[in-house]
Amino acid sequence: LAGILNEINAERRAVQQAMTDDAEAALARAQVDHGAPPLAPCLFDPEWHPGVVGLVASKMKERLYRPVLAFAPAEPGAQVLRGSARSIAGFHIRDALAAVDARHPGLVQRFGGHAMAAGLTLELAKLPAFEQAWQEHARATLDDALLQAELLSDGELLPQEFDRFHAEALRDGGPWGQGFPEPLFDGCFEVLDYRPVGERHLRLRLRHPDRREPLAAIHFGGWQGSAPAPHLHLAYRLQPDDYRGGSAVQLVVEHAVPA
Incomplete structure (x- = not known):
């Protein structure tokens, strides 16, 4: 059973990565054609899997910091699409869909969700009309100030706080979620060593200026093809490193800029 689950999970990851690559290519083409990505991208591919569109929308939302909708056929070759939407703070995605539905009755078959995530169903033939209505609503309601991503830090950790006790206390202080985010810290570190992990991730060995022992860090999606x-000035979360076990901890990097 474990082997079967592993195969299913590996297949899902491969499908997700392929769909994400398709979405990034489509957005790159749109940026070349128009000089900037759409205010609220609406993505569709007839080969996409409906069970993964939510993950694709989430990935693209994080990359662009814009509301994103992703659609796939409800079944292979179907004329009905299943869509998933992910939003940013200040743009209520369910209310936005309700506004489009009220202005264009019958365009959307059904929808539901909340401020940050929603799902919807519509006919393939109506997708161009929906996308036009969606972009009109986005242009009318999305303020440029909302499109500026913001990371709020809880400050710097003291050198002695990079330990298992604090990492476990932070882990067990949840559950974290909307309106109650997991603590995020920031600080400057020297990069002692690095290596790519897979195709997109970056493993780092860091030194804090006031700490002798190096620190392990992982930056998911952080490998850009060069050193x-x-x-680095990092925004990070402190977590127990259960892979190495014992007293090991690691920094999970959320954002990195040269220091």
């Missing part, structure tokens, strides 16, 4: 700067 990171020798000194």
